[in-house]
């Protein structure tokens with residue numbers, strides 16, 4: 001199959017909406033990462049998403065909507081869920097809710113719950129609205145690769161497997177959505193993501209965050225998210241973090257002939273002298289946005305060791321640390 005990358009013009013959005021209506025899959029930008037979308041009400045179309053990604057059938061898809069009223073068509077919405085929908089949608093918060101009939105089992109991996117999100121991205125919203133159906137969409141990477149934040153990342157992973165990629169430039173947040181399971185009491189955070197957990201708790205009270213820790217720890221045993229082409233390690237957030245990183249860098253060059261690169265905040269770059277660095281911005285939020293992008297860049301430049309600066313715990317720092325733990329399999333220096 002030939003895969004075309006299409007600029008996100010109104011004409012091309014219409015073309016892709018028509019493909020979705022016909023039961024095809026199309027990659028499209030959202031504010032978090034690129035999604036691989038199909039008609040969520042068509043089991044055969046959803047099956048194509050799993051096939052293209054090599055995604056296990058046990059891993060359910062998130063249903064994307066263009067309008068809050070579309071949520072009520074696929075899920076039962078409680079009062080607390082309604083408050084979160086009103087407070088955070090459109091946005092990077094996914095809610096797991098009791099499923100209504102009409103959503104094929106393949107989409108929810110057989111669960112009687114369904115995950116829904118309304119993306120805060122004009123191209124995604126226009127596409128879903130024109131398709132006229134809710135769109136099930138996981139991240140548009142091959143399973144076990146970093147989530148794609150540019151059309152070219154999708155192309156690298158899925159060329160030949162999908163007909164079209166809508167190119168809307170770089171994803172503004174660059175990190176997946178936060179997922180909260182509203183069918184549990186208290187509601188349970190299933191994934192730390194681009195919306196801070198504390199801001200969700202401010203609206204509906206206490207949340208169960210144990211699963212985030214369990215998943216993060218499980219990744220130490222079975223790395224799930226990322227099959228590294230380059231090994232990734234990260235530093236704890238010490239006062240002398242840059243010295244620890246510089247020493248680790250030099251010893252790996254000397255003893256293993258490694259080709260390392262350091263992921264560092266812009267304001268720390270000078271501390272690494274002539275060593276290879278890639279800049280992660282001025283803030284933890286920018287670090288979060290650039291992480292997957294920089295990993296793919298480092299791979300393309302044939303670095304075989306990524307040494308990432310750690311960030312302080314709390315807020316988006318916690319989300320970034322959970323990704324670094326998963327990406328590295330827990331290799332902290």
Ligand code: AMP
Nearest residue numbers: 060061062096111113114115137138139
């Ligand atoms: P991705 O779209 O690749 O970022 O992954 C979507 C994630 O949403 C899955 O890996 C699940 O963790 C979660 N998810 C989707 N649907 C459900 C559901 N019905 N129940 C629990 N978790 C879900």
Ligand code: MG
Nearest residue numbers: 138139140147
């Ligand atoms: Mg994913």
